[in-house]
Amino acid sequence: xxxxxxLPDEVQRDLAAIDAALAGEPADGELAELALLVRDQRxxxxxxxxxxxxxRADARFAARRVRxxxxxxLLPALGAAATILVVSVGVYGGLGAxxxxxxxxxxxxxxxxxxxxxxxxxxxxxxxxxAPSSATAAPVAPSAGLPSRSxxxxxxxxxxxxxxxxxxxxxxxxxxxxxxxxxxxxxxxHSRGGRGGSASFQxxxxxxxxxxxxxxxxxxxxxxxxxxxxxxVTGAVVSARDRVSALEAxxxxxxxxxxxxxxxxxxxxARARLRAVDVRxxxxxxxxxxxxxRVAYSTIDVELVTERRAGAGSGTxxxxxxxxxxxxxxxxxxxxxxxxLVALALLLPAALLAALGFGAWRVVRSRRREAAxxxxx
Amino acid sequence: MTTSLTVPLAAxxxxxxxxxxxxxxxxxxxxxxxxxxxLRDRGAAEDVTALAFExxxxxxxxxxxxxxxxxAWLFGIARNAALDELRRRKRTTALAGEPRDERPAxxxxxxxxxxxxxxxxxxxxxxxxxxxxxxLRFHAxxxxxxxxxxxxxxxxxxxxxxxxxxxxxxxxxxxxx
Numbered sequence: 001x002x003x004x005x006x007l008p009d010e011v012q013r014d015l016a017a018i019d020a021a022l023a024g025e026p027a028d029g030e031l032a033e034l035a036l037l038v039r040d041q042r043x044x045x046x047x048x049x050x051x052x053x054x055x056r057a058d059a060r061f062a063a064r065r066v067r068x069x070x071x072x073x074l075l076p077a078l079g080a081a082a083t084i085l086v087v088s089v090g091v092y093g094g095l096g097a098x099x100x101x102x103x104x105x106x107x108x109x110x111x112x113x114x115x116x117x118x119x120x121x122x123x124x125x126x127x128x129x130x131a132p133s134s135a136t137a138a139p140v141a142p143s144a145g146l147p148s149r150s151x152x153x154x155x156x157x158x159x160x161x162x163x164x165x166x167x168x169x170x171x172x173x174x175x176x177x178x179x180x181x182x183x184x185x186x187x188x189x190h191s192r193g194g195r196g197g198s199a200s201f202q203x204x205x206x207x208x209x210x211x212x213x214x215x216x217x218x219x220x221x222x223x224x225x226x227x228x229x230x231x232x233v234t235g236a237v238v239s240a241r242d243r244v245s246a247l248e249a250x251x252x253x254x255x256x257x258x259x260x261x262x263x264x265x266x267x268x269x270a271r272a273r274l275r276a277v278d279v280r281x282x283x284x285x286x287x288x289x290x291x292x293x294r295v296a297y298s299t300i301d302v303e304l305v306t307e308r309r310a311g312a313g314s315g316t317x318x319x320x321x322x323x324x325x326x327x328x329x330x331x332x333x334x335x336x337x338x339x340x341l342v343a344l345a346l347l348l349p350a351a352l353l354a355a356l357g358f359g360a361w362r363v364v365r366s367r368r369r370e371a372a373x374x375x376x377x
Numbered sequence: 378m379t380t381s382l383t384v385p386l387a388a389x390x391x392x393x394x395x396x397x398x399x400x401x402x403x404x405x406x407x408x409x410x411x412x413x414x415x416l417r418d419r420g421a422a423e424d425v426t427a428l429a430f431e432x433x434x435x436x437x438x439x440x441x442x443x444x445x446x447x448x449a450w451l452f453g454i455a456r457n458a459a460l461d462e463l464r465r466r467k468r469t470t471a472l473a474g475e476p477r478d479e480r481p482a483x484x485x486x487x488x489x490x491x492x493x494x495x496x497x498x499x500x501x502x503x504x505x506x507x508x509x510x511x512x513l514r515f516h517a518x519x520x521x522x523x524x525x526x527x528x529x530x531x532x533x534x535x536x537x538x539x540x541x542x543x544x545x546x547x548x549x550x551x552x553x554x
Contacts, residue, residue, distance in 0.1 A: 007533055011540045015521070018543070022515075031543050034550070035515055037496050042516035043413035049423055053409070057401060060434075338401045369460035369484050373505045 106171055133175065148292070150237040153207055153298040155228045155337065159221035163196040163306040170199045171219050173302055177203045180213050197303040204297040213300060233291060240288035249279040379462055389533045400447050405519040407448075415459045415464075416511035417501070425462050429455035438546035441523050449526035452517060456509075456527055463505075490552075499549035514539055 007015070010285055014031045021032035022039065045053070161169045170189050182205030189199040205213040218226065254277055258270035408429055415421035433454045440450050500508060513519050513527060525535035 007536055007540075011537060014540055014543070015536050019521075030547060031540075034543060034547055037492060038511055038515040039518075039548070041493060041496055042410040043419065043422070043551070045409050049409075050405070053423060053427055056530050057405075058428055060427070096539060099428070235469075344426065368464060369457060372464040373459045373509065 031314050050203060078131070097352045099118060143342060150232075150295045151207075151236045152231045152294045153210055153228070153231045153302070154230070155210065155226070155298065156303070157214065157217055157223065158225040158303045158305070159217070159307050160224050160307045161221040162308065164194045164304050165194075165221075165289055166194075166199065166304065169221050170201075173199075173203070173217060173304070176213065176216050176220070177201075178298075180209045181206050182209075182213065185299075196306040198306065199302075201300075201302040201304070203300040203302060205300060207296055207298045208302070209297040210300050217300070217302060224305075233295060237288070237291050239296065240284065240291055243284045244288050245279065247277060247284050251277045251281060379435040381434050394550070395437050395447060397434055397437055397509070400433075400451060404448055405430070408451065410450065411512045411517035412455060412459045414500075414516050415509060416462060423460060423468075426455070430456060445526040446523055448519065449523040452513065452519060452527045458511075459543055482545050495550050496546075499546055499552075503546060504551050505541070506538075507545055510535075510542045511546065 014029060017027040017029040017032040018035045023038050023087075044285075090147065116195070159169065167189070170191075174184050174187070182203055184201060185198065186202040191197040203213070214228075214344035219276050251274065254270055254274045258267065258274060261267040261270050387405050402480065405426065409422055409426045412425045412429070413419055416422050428549065429451070436454065440447065444450070503511070508527075512525070513525050514521075519527065521532055521536055521539075524539065525532040527533055529539075530538075
């Protein structure tokens, strides 16, 4: 950069003379004299214009004076913070939805994904569970004026445990079922001697104790998913019952015909008819009993898998420990860090683009302003 | 041997407070003179002066004492406001607010009045950039340093440009019949 003392001597001399003349000091030179003339030519504010300006200044400045001058500087920071917060919540929410099957705490209740209809049925089932249990059926407590409902209920449970505890948990599943008055309808255990494996069980437990059974089974290992469903079979039960009653009435009629038979042909015909009715009656009763069993006993399909991750298979002896708290805290920090990273990945390019755009806009604006000077007459 | 170093921390950390009322009172007339010379329209100059102070008040948080004087900062804003007005109008009008002094002058003042009229004509004939330099230096009363700060150039460059503008003004005066 050229300094003032690097100006040509003539220019320096003229500028010094101008400065001296403006300062009221004696100065020689045509430019100094011209400078004084130019200064005297300056447009001046007349009193009216000055008063108008003062008035406008008072009116326009008054409102702005009360504002904090730094407030605008905080806006970008507040905007960035709000954006990060929104992105964090969104990302955390997304991860939370993906991990819906994760336990809130080791051994605790897992988030349950239940279809709306199944959820409604589960509420009905809860009401049924509070009613006195029946050995043969588990009808929902009847409402006034309505017949009692027969509901067939089922559940699916996916449990995860460590490879070394597969056999232990499998045994506990069966013991728990029997302790609740249920039975194991089917099972398959594939164990690789402490190196993993899997097991599956088809359990039948009294419907009145379904919730208890699910709670106890859930404590045996880490719950990865739990689904419940229900089906109202009241119509089928009533229909089966009515059919049995009708067939019994028909059988009584046939017996009366048999008693009244006077000839061997009539007797044989009545007996043949009685056999046919007995067959149909036996089928109807079997169907009715099958329905009663379905209602009285709920099905639980248990899938048991092994995994090596922390928290799996903690089982019945699990308690909320400082280690668990630490793991949850680390997980939360991981999610928060991930959210911040995503937010940065989104914001950084946007901020760069905005900065580039702002810079370009300022350059263009500055050039246009300068061009206004060139274009002015 | 122990040496001590005194660092004016307060001056570095605490930005100088801008006394806006005092700045308005001291610079209002100068801003108007500069803008009026640029626009050659007293009414528009009044509006632009008010706008410049309003912008300055709005941006008073951006003032940094280490970047220049308050006046240089204010005239930077006023210059932008004047150039925006020039762009908006796309045309210039004659300076209406500086009527010639029609009073009969004594003989010794007649010569001076004539020279002033010639100067006014010469000034109007200058290129806008030259007129701006002269307006900032002689009508607004900026120092050479402030002039350089407003134009965003070095002090020597500003001095050179001003010297050239004055030379051209002198020639224009000489050329005026």
